[in-house]
Amino acid sequence: MKLNITINGTKRTLTIAPGDILLDVLRREGYFGVKKGCGQGECGACTVLINGAAHKSCLMLAGIAEGKEITTIEALGDTDNLHPIQKAFLEAGAVQCGFCSPGMMLSAKALLDKNPDPSDNEIKKALDGNLCRCTGYAKIIKAVKMAAK
Amino acid sequence: MKNLKHIHHPKNLEEALNLLSSGVGVYPAAGCCSLSLSGGTKINELVNINNIGLNNIEETKTRYVIGAAVTAQNIIDSKNLSGLTGKLLKDCALTIGSRQIRNAVTLGGNICGLLPWSDFPPVLLALNAHIHIKSAAAETEHSADAFFFKHPAKLLSPGEICAHILFPTIDKHHRGAFMKFARTSVDKTIMNACLAFNARGNRISELKIAVSGCVGLPRRLTELETLLNGEIIDKNLNKKITAACLKIKNSVDFIGDLKAPKEYRRDIFEVIIRDAFERAVNCAHDYTDYTFPLPEGIGLG
Numbered sequence: 001m002k003l004n005i006t007i008n009g010t011k012r013t014l015t016i017a018p019g020d021i022l023l024d025v026l027r028r029e030g031y032f033g034v035k036k037g038c039g040q041g042e043c044g045a046c047t048v049l050i051n052g053a054a055h056k057s058c059l060m061l062a063g064i065a066e067g068k069e070i071t072t073i074e075a076l077g078d079t080d081n082l083h084p085i086q087k088a089f090l091e092a093g094a095v096q097c098g099f100c101s102p103g104m105m106l107s108a109k110a111l112l113d114k115n116p117d118p119s120d121n122e123i124k125k126a127l128d129g130n131l132c133r134c135t136g137y138a139k140i141i142k143a144v145k146m147a148a149k
Numbered sequence: 150m151k152n153l154k155h156i157h158h159p160k161n162l163e164e165a166l167n168l169l170s171s172g173v174g175v176y177p178a179a180g181c182c183s184l185s186l187s188g189g190t191k192i193n194e195l196v197n198i199n200n201i202g203l204n205n206i207e208e209t210k211t212r213y214v215i216g217a218a219v220t221a222q223n224i225i226d227s228k229n230l231s232g233l234t235g236k237l238l239k240d241c242a243l244t245i246g247s248r249q250i251r252n253a254v255t256l257g258g259n260i261c262g263l264l265p266w267s268d269f270p271p272v273l274l275a276l277n278a279h280i281h282i283k284s285a286a287a288e289t290e291h292s293a294d295a296f297f298f299k300h301p302a303k304l305l306s307p308g309e310i311c312a313h314i315l316f317p318t319i320d321k322h323h324r325g326a327f328m329k330f331a332r333t334s335v336d337k338t339i340m341n342a343c344l345a346f347n348a349r350g351n352r353i354s355e356l357k358i359a360v361s362g363c364v365g366l367p368r369r370l371t372e373l374e375t376l377l378n379g380e381i382i383d384k385n386l387n388k389k390i391t392a393a394c395l396k397i398k399n400s401v402d403f404i405g406d407l408k409a410p411k412e413y414r415r416d417i418f419e420v421i422i423r424d425a426f427e428r429a430v431n432c433a434h435d436y437t438d439y440t441f442p443l444p445e446g447i448g449l450g
Contacts, residue, residue: 001156002267003157015164018150018153018154018156018195019150019151019153040248041182041246043246047249050252053222054248054249054250054252054398055249055252055253056249056253058185059181059182059185059250060181060182060185061181061184061185061195062179063156063195063197064156064178064181064195064197064199066158066197067158067200072369107248109165110248118266125248126248127248128247128248128334128335129162129247129248129249129250129335130245132248133407135334145357
């Protein structure tokens with residue numbers, strides 16, 4: 001079946017199987033910043049923004065995303081032109097292995113787009129679906145506060 | 150879902166209902182969280198109900214009308230939901246998974262799909278909600294008690310969907326609380342409890358207590374309600390709650406699973422119920438529209 005979605009600002013018509021999971025479709029289309037961690041909606045490495053709200057793409061049928069706007073980490077910036085959130089994560093030391101980072105940054109973006117000056121508790125609540133085995137989270141929270149400024 | 154052949158995207162409720170009644174193996178889909186994990190070989194076609202007008206939260210003079218496709222995060226963010234109904238629904242929604250999950254989980258899906266860890270059902274039971282069911286041919290309304298008497302999958306006929314959930318307006322003298330006990334803040338529940346009662350005259354009346362996660366199907370604890378209705382809200386209430394819970398505990402069919410064995414759920418039962426009452430008694434401080442004064446020194450210590 002055909003899937004009509006917008007990915008990172010570009011309208012796309014994709015051919016998918018009805019049972020395809022959104023995570024698999026995005027990676028198949030080359031969006032490797034969307035990571036498969038657990039595949040069960042626990043770790044958040046697969047986080048994408050759908051119409052600006054954070055979702056776990058491993059728990060979503062691709063077909064249900066018909067007509068939606070998907071944002072992956074690739075939309076935030078690149079090595080020559082980093083997004084403020086990416087800069088903040090680097091400056092705060094919030095990236096170690098980096099596997100959780102795309103999902104973390106997108107969850108942070110979803111928060112900051114709605115709440116430009118979040119408290120620590122609001123940051124923790126917004127990122128509670130993104131696990132990190134490396135950093136202990138303190139520097140991630142610091143990075144989000146830096147990006148908020 | 151290896152038998153899934155197509156996903157439909159109707160533009161309105163009527164079109165969705167016609168699609169749902171068009172054949173065998175046609176099911177509604179909203180957040181799809183549980184569908185993505187569990188699959189389901191019986192599903193041939195899905196009907197996307199996210200864009201057919203079931204996303205609204207409305208307040209009338211006598212009740213709140215919440216569309217089945219309203220997400221947990223919509224409930225948290227809603228300015229239309231207030232008072233005790235709003236408080237209990239938002240408190241429940243805030244405990245559901247993580248932010249990403251709350252953006253996907255819908256009220257209708259949570260109660261109709263009814264997995265052991267579904268969080269909303271005890272709130273519907275404690276607040277005497279009604280579930281509005283529609284099909285292409287008819288519509289009906291079920292009380293929460295009737296809806297959860299069996300698994301909703303057995304109640305709903307092919308072609309029927311939950312369209313709205315209706316919550317009656319609550320008297321201003323009511324108190325209530327929702328408690329979820331889980332291993333982490335984002336984990337699936339080991340036990341949920343929700344209660345609501347009228348505290349007029351400093352005495353418990355119209356008490357409804359509901360649990361889920363620790364029992365097979367969400368249910369009210371009517372035996373406990375009978376024992377505690379009429380009790381005075383004072384420092385002795387704690388002991389009375391504990392005694393009542395111990396009295397009825399053997400009639401509760403606790404379940405065991407990977408999260409916790411049934412013995413553990415049995416052991417925490419009265420603790421969660423007691424904590425819920427304490428939270429309910431003290432909840433006056435959270436509502437600006439509550440004028441009922443608490444007696445001095447109240448606290449179920």
